[in-house]
Every structure is written in structure tokens, then in C-alpha cells.
Amino acid sequence: QQQVKQSPQSLIVQKGGISIINCAYENTAFDYFPWYQQFPGKGPALLIAIRPDVSEKKEGRFTISFNKSAKQFSLHIMDSQPGDSATYFCAARVGGSARQLTFGSGTQLTVLP
Amino acid sequence: DTAVSQTPKYLVTQMGNDKSIKCEQNLGHDTMYWYKQDSKKFLKIMFSYNNKELIINETVPNRFSPKSPDKAHLNLHINSLELGDSAVYFCASSQGAGGGSPLHFGNGTRLTVT
Numbered sequence: 001q002q003q004v005k006q007s008p009q010s011l012i013v014q015k016g017g018i019s020i021i022n023c024a025y026e027n028t029a030f031d032y033f034p035w036y037q038q039f040p041g042k043g044p045a046l047l048i049a050i051r052p053d054v055s056e057k058k059e060g061r062f063t064i065s066f067n068k069s070a071k072q073f074s075l076h077i078m079d080s081q082p083g084d085s086a087t088y089f090c091a092a093r094v095g096g097s098a099r100q101l102t103f104g105s106g107t108q109l110t111v112l113p
Numbered sequence: 114d115t116a117v118s119q120t121p122k123y124l125v126t127q128m129g130n131d132k133s134i135k136c137e138q139n140l141g142h143d144t145m146y147w148y149k150q151d152s153k154k155f156l157k158i159m160f161s162y163n164n165k166e167l168i169i170n171e172t173v174p175n176r177f178s179p180k181s182p183d184k185a186h187l188n189l190h191i192n193s194l195e196l197g198d199s200a201v202y203f204c205a206s207s208q209g210a211g212g213g214s215p216l217h218f219g220n221g222t223r224l225t226v227t
Contacts, residue, residue, distance in 0.1 A: 038154075041220065042220050043219050044203075044218050045223055069114075087154055100158055
């Protein structure tokens, strides 16, 4: 059973456009929601993270929007660049757990020049 | 300076063989993990060690055995390799007892079983 559902599976955006990746969850015990970015041949790396006590977090061109009542969160990449082309994973962790992250299925983002 | 390093990067072997993957982190973290990424890029945790003690052991065949000789090292030994074991295996580390400590991943070991 997949606890964090991620969509779309793949996304193609023109340079300068906005990329939006969505995730939904069921477990209300989740209290930490990170996004990881993975380039080919590399391991995932933390991009940005949010806790459910805030509805939005912005770091540069990357923004997480969080809707606690809908149990959804999304990653917005503004002014998308070809260098942003990568696989993006949302994730969630149960508070107080043994640091186990549950990952979404990933989104392959391609930004066309 | 590589924070989490895995060796080897590529591993090609035949069914039935036994192989090991090594991982070392120089971040001073107290927790290390093994994740498996399948051909569809789905990431799934296999094991987690905190201060050399096994704290997470997901439903993984007992052919997989992790070993942590110290806090900085977590190795993965796989017996009797099967075709379905082909995947990319990632080692990761983190610090702190929950609370949002980020995972730091290595660059993976691509295992191909023929």
C-alpha cells in the first residue's frame, strides 16, 4: 500500500515555465514532508521540506504548498530551467518514528531549453 | 569530500553468487540506512541502524544482511543473488532522533544479476 501518492509520473515544461508536482497522503500521523531531487547517476538530495503547521515554504524558485485539511502538498518550481531536469520525490515521516521516510513514486521533470 | 560513499558503483554478477556493498559516511551521523530503488525509480527502505543497532528491518528476504562495524560504516551482504535483486542500492545517513533531520544519500550501487 502506497502511503504517499505522487503525480504526475512525468512532466515536460518549457524553460521559464512553472513546474507543479503534487502529493497526497492518508496517514495523519505524518508531520514532516520533504522533497528530494535526484539527478541521473546520483543519490537523492534534500531540496526543501515543510511541517504541517505552515501552509507554504519558499526557498528561491522552489515553493512547497501544504493543505493539511486535504492531506495534500505540492512542489512548485518557478522559472524552470533545463538544469532543474531531474526526478523529484515527495516524502513523509511519522512524528517520533525511527526516522523512516515514506517516499512517493517520483516525477521525472524535463525542462526544455 | 564525499559525505556518503558507496563501493562499488557498479556490480554485475550471476545468479546464486554472494556479494557485498560497502558504505561509509564522514558526516558524524548516528543513523545509517539502506534503500532499494527499482527500475521504476521507486525508493524503499530496507534497513536502518542507529549507533550500530538495527532499528528498522523492513520485509526484506533474509538473504540480505546488513552489518554495521561502527557508526560510520554500514555494509550490505547479499547471499544467493536472484534476478529480482537487480536494482540500485542507496546508502544514506542522518543525525538526530527524528525531528526532520535530512537524509544524505550516497550515489548508489547499480547491481545487475544475470
